[in-house]
Amino acid sequence: MYSQLQPWSTVGVSPCMEQVAGPPIPTRVGEFYKTPRPHPWRPTLGYEVIEMAPLPAQPITNLLVDACRTSHGLAAESLKFPNLVTGFDRNPSHAARAALYTRYTPCDWLQNEIKLYNEANANRYYSGKLCKNNADLMREVDEKIKEGQIESGRKLGERITDVTFWRNEVASELERLIVENGKMQDSRRKLQTVIQILEGQLHIAQECLYHRESRKGIDLVHDEVEKALLKEVEIVRNSEKKLKQIMDRCINQLTNGRAVQHQLQIDIQNKETALGIDNVCHQMNNFTRGLQYYGGIERYDSSIITPEFWTEATNSIVKKSKSERTKSHQLRNDIDNVINAIVHEISEAWAKTNQALDRRVAEMLEAKEKLQTHLHKIQKEIFDVEKSTALIQKTIADKSPVLKVAHTRLEARTHRPNNELCKDDAQFRLNKEVEDINKIVYDLNMKLQQSETQHQQLLRTRSNLESNLKSKIDALFIDREKCMGLRRSCPISSIVKY
Secondary structure, three states: OEOOOOOOOOOOOOOOOOEOOOOOOOEEEEEEEEOOOOOOOOOOOEEEEEEEOOOOOOOEOOEOOOOOOOOOOOOOOOEEEEOOOOOOOOOHHHHHHHHOOOOOOHHHHHHHHHHHHHHHHHHHHHHHHHHHHHHHHHHHHHHHHHHHHHHHHHHHHHHHHHHHHHHHHHHHHHHHHHHHHHHHHHHHHHHHHHHHHHHHHHHHHHHHHHHHOOOOHHHOOOOHHHHHHHHHHHHHHHHHHHOHHHHHHHHHHHHHHHHHHHHHHHHHHHHHHHHHHHHHHHHOOOOOOOOOOOOOHHHOOOOOOOHHHHHHHHHHHHHHHHHHHHHHHHHHHHHOOOOOOOOOHHHHHHHHHHHHHHHHHHHHHHHHHHHHHHHHHHHHHHHHHHHHHHHHHHHHHHHHHHHHHHHHHHHHHOOOOHHHOOOOHHHHHHHHHHHHHHHHHHHHHHHHHHHHHHHHHHHHHHHHHHHHHHHHHHHHHHHHHHHHHHHHHOOOOOOOOO
């Protein structure tokens, strides 16, 4: 197309490349643009907006077709796009050099390779040195951890020996204290036979009062039984006061003995638990199942006392037990010299309470039978009302198909065409039929509502009767089974005399 290549020319200078053949140079229609030059070897890329004219008619194979021919009424406008090739004084070499330029120099490429090699050598050297140091450290750590584990096992063994010694001492003292407490109990029983009877009777009387407080509704009455129970409680308490002074020392001593015994038992349990834990810990090794991590457990100190204070606390419990055994032996010698008279009012109060309970039970049985009779009649009436309600509901349900037929007929007759849609006798009769059915259903629903209301009233009456009957049964059970059962289980047939 061009006879020779020409160098890049400045903007605004006419091109120095002569056209040999081909279409004319496109006309410039815009300004000339340049790209910046960040590197010295990067060329400046310039372009300008030009106008492209339609191509002339060219033959295509054996068909004579005009490529730029347009249909009638369509206007062909010129195309505008940036000129990246012909903008550099129409020089192809400049255009190629501007499109494919080099970003880095060979020196840059060589320096990058050398840097990568040096970095690889340095990393390999550091990795080898680090692996050697890691091996030495792991060997030292294994030895140190093994020695620490052996030392911990030795300390655990010493602790197990100490706890076992004191556990045996406490167990021996506990056996001796249990024997002494048993003897104290035997001495107390010799003096406390009547007092035990009084305490048992007081407990039974209070239990009867407590059970009778469980009565509900109208049955929670202050009757003769409650008065007799209150009188019995008063007599028993007055009798206990007469023997209180004699029994204070004995009760206190037994309380102290049981307290020390409880302390010894708790101490033995704690030591056995500690022995079990320490034995498990002493037998643990690196292959024990169930080992786990507990984060921060080394910073958690659950210790309460020091080993010296622990030894002193255990020794003090043993000394206290010996002191209580000595006091108990002295008190048993004093108890053998003390015998007091026993009051005889309890038997009379006991008999009066039993008679009041028998009369109250008879009254409750009679009231229960009457309530059951009324409840049976109410239940029969409820059955009759439910049967009537079911019949009304069935009658209402039977009217549903008839009402559907009438509604369907009325709806179908609404589709009659034109003048045939007249209000004839059939239409009046259908409307009258629907009104009659609705009135009948309304009356039946009112009757059904009345029946349901009466049914609810009967149910409430039955509920009241059942509630009253249940309260009577509960009160009867309390008086006949609980109260009389307690009193029959511990009869007062005689009073021990000395």
